[in-house]
Each structure stands twice: as C-alpha cells, then as structure tokens.
Amino acid sequence: MKQKKQLFEVGANESIGDCLLRMDQAGYQPVRRMEKPVFKKEGKQEPEWIKQQIVFEGKLKDSESEKA
Template identity: 55%
Template sequence: MKKKQRFEVKDDETIDECLQRMQQLGYQPIKRMEKPVFTEVKGKDPVWKKQQIMFEGILIESQQEKS
C-alpha cells in the first residue's frame, strides 16, 4: 500500500461516506482540497459544473510508527 493516497468524493456519495471508505482502507485524512470543475460550451464562456472535493490520506500504521 502507498503511504499517501488521494480520495475523491464520488458524485453518488457524501463526504462522510468517502471518509468511511478511507478509514476502511486504513487511511486517515490529513488534507482537504477543493477545485471547481467547468464545462466548455461551444462559443461561450466556461460554465461551472460542480465543486470537486478530494482528501489526501496517510496510512494509519505509518503514523503510529512515528510516535
């Protein structure tokens, strides 16, 4: 397993469900990132589509080894 991994909140899940998925895989969130997602409309300005939310997590075991 990687020591760090990014997890994206999927369209059909809540933030809590994403955090639970991280925990089940053995990761603890250390950073939250958000970025806007735009769609290009032909001949017009980009249109906001959604806000993409991602978490960066570290392996829980690797944090305990440092302590």
C-alpha cells in the same frame, strides 16, 4: 504494499462521511481536504461552473505503516 499517501475523491452520489468511512476502511486517515471547481465549456461560450470537486489526501495510519 500500500502507498504512504493516496487521494480519495468524493463520488457523485457519495457523501463526505461515506468517503471518510471508505478511507478508514482502506487504512488511511485524512490529512488534507482540497476543493476545486469543475467547469464545462461548449464551443466558444464562456466556461460554465458545474460543481465543486472534493478530494481528500490520506496518509497510511500508524498501525498500517508499522506493518510495512
């Protein structure tokens, strides 16, 4: 049985479109997009920004939730 909600992170070598396609193939539709910065800290230095992490929250499509 699938969860009603699931998080999908955009991979390092993956486009947003690829991630959305992967969600669709898994039976989920995007309901929320979240972005958060990723920092790297070495020793006592100030944290250094590395990248922006993109995560989609997906909910089970209606046709999938009716089967459950």
